[in-house]
Amino acid sequence: MKAVIITKPGGPEVLKIEERPIPVPSENEVLIKVKAAGLNRSDIAQRKGNYPAPIGTIQDVLGLEVAGTVEDLGKGVRKWKKGDNVMALISGGGYAEYVTVDENICLAIPDTLSFTEAASLPEALFTVWDNVFRRGRLKPGENFLIHGGSSGIGITAIQLAKAFGATVFATAGTDEKCKACEDLGADICINYKEQDFEAKLKEKGIDVILDMIGGDYFAKNINILNADGRLVYINAMKGNPKEFNIMKMMQKRIVITGSTLRGRDIEFKSALAKEIEEHVLPLIKQGKFKTVIDQTFPLSEASKTHELMESSKHIGKIILVNE
Ligand SMILES: NC(=O)c1ccc[n+]([C@@H]2O[C@H](COP(=O)([O-])OP(=O)(O)OC[C@H]3O[C@@H](n4cnc5c(N)ncnc54)[C@H](OP(=O)(O)O)[C@@H]3O)[C@@H](O)[C@H]2O)c1
Structure with a gap:
């Protein structure tokens, strides 16, 4: 073959x-x-x-x-x-x-x-089901944010979160990608190259975030999460965060988790x-x-x-x- x-x-x-x-x-x-x-x-x-x-x-x-x-x-x-x-x-x-x-x-x-x-x-369905619904415990009526909304994982997470009754936010790197995310059901997609997602989403408050970016997104994610929020990692394309404010995590009782599927x-x-x-x-x-x-x-x-x-x-x- x-x-x-x-x-x-x-x-x-x-x-x-x-x-x-x-x-x-x-x-x-x-x-x-x-x-x-x-x-x-x-x-x-x-x-x-x-x-x-x-x-x-x-x-x-x-x-x-x-x-x-x-x-x-x-x-x-x-x-x-x-x-x-x-x-x-x-x-x-x-x-x-x-x-x-x-x-x-x-x-x-x-x-x-x-x-x-x-x-x-298959890869996106297995990853999203495990990380958003099992680990992240996303429930109907909650606010969900997916970074990398136009990725294979993102297009799946947007649609499943919407289908199961969440309000869905996404970030992506161009207006065209943001439009595609909104056409798939995202309520708001933020072009992160033009707008700061933290400033845009802080007032709304997010219950579950699926993040593949890491780096400086970590502190911003913590800042926009609601009390008892869940932050789920499936990659860290921008590397590890430089700082971790433990007190903020404790005050909001945030659960930080993540997983790899392949192994x-x-x-x-x-x-x-x-x-x-x-x-x-x-x-x-x-x-x-x-x-x-x-x-x-x-x-x-x-x-x-x-x-x-x-x-x-x-x-x-x-x-x-x-x-
Ligand atoms: N842990 C697991 O079990 C698991 C399973 C499957 C996938 N993953 C991870 O999930 C992510 C998405 O996978 P995929 O196959 O769906 O990817 P993909 O289709 O290639 O999409 C990745 C998108 O992420 C965005 N992005 C934002 N910041 C980036 C950066 N610093 N470097 C590279 N891309 C960046 C890019 O779009 P913008 O224009 O918006 O920047 C890019 O198109 C990957 O990181 C993958 O490793 C993890």
């Missing part, structure tokens, strides 16, 4: 197509013929050599989410049969023609979605998949949740997808497709 290999740590040009053997599904795994694979920001860090895949996972083929058809079944698989259309969260290996994954981390693709649309969903075990991811099946897939089937695809590229143009993601010009997801 064809797979995109990281030939050595470096820029987008180090990604090259190679022939690799088709993987064989182990017990409880399915073999998926990949029709489309989603890009994620951490793919960039892994390509540069800064974010190795977990031990036991393929190291030199990127890709954390795919959509395709079940081609073969490992021993003990009960949930799927050959020919089923599935989307799956994987720990690596998605930029390829075939990949294997535990049967319980696959979700049935709703009839309303194409393979390209389905491939845009979690099968049981944890299976439990998330069940909750997503129950609570989120019905919204997608009813057309209450839109996928947002910025561009698609063939597998042979993986380098271009990385250039686009690093430019941060995209809105929503970038997808690799197998022709």
Whole structure:
């Protein structure tokens, strides 16, 4: 099969197509013929050599989410049969023609979605469900803020928070991105390059913040959170905060938490998949949740997808497709 290999740590040009053997599904795994694979920001860090895949996972083929058809079944698989259309969260290996994954981390693709649309969903659905609704405990009527509103994570967080009854605020780096966030349901999106989100949101008060930025956003987040607010980290693209005002956190009883998804075990991811099946897939089937695809590229143009993601010009997801 064809797979995109990281030939050595470096820029987008180090990604090259190679022939690799088709993987064989182990017990409880399915073999998926990949029709489309989603890009994620951490793919960039892994390509540069800064974010190795977990031990036991393929190291030199990127890709954390795919959509395709079940081609073969490992021993003990009960949930799927050959020919089923599935989307799956994987720990690596998605930029390829075939990949294997535990049967319980696959979700049935709703009839309303194409393979390209389905491939845009698993990483964001699993991450947002865990961090906004489980860790952040977002409730109907609360105020929710997502930084990086036009990212793959952001477009998902906006729509799910809105669908579950929150008032939604977002930040993004251009007016075009802000418009896209508001079109998806954000009540207000702030162009952080033109306005200070702290000044704009302090009066409103926020109950849950999903932050991937870190750095100087940390103190601003603490300042705008309501009493008993929850601050949830999924990355720190601007690094660690220089200061941490412990007293303010205590006075407002703020919970600071965060998580990484990739290294979690099968049981944890299976439990998330069940909750997503129950609570989120019905919204997608009813057309209450839109996928947002910025561009698609063939597998042979993986380098271009990385250039686009690093430019941060995209809105929503970038997808690799197998022709
Ligand atoms: N912890 C986890 O389990 C987990 C899981 C999935 C994703 N994540 C994280 O969630 C974030 C979003 O992932 P994604 O794949 O959806 O990303 P993405 O589509 O590439 O979007 C990231 C966006 O963040 C904005 N941004 C703001 N400040 C930035 C900075 N200092 N450096 C780079 N970008 C900046 C950019 O848009 P603007 O124009 O608005 O600046 C950029 O387009 C990433 O940081 C990723 O690592 C974490």
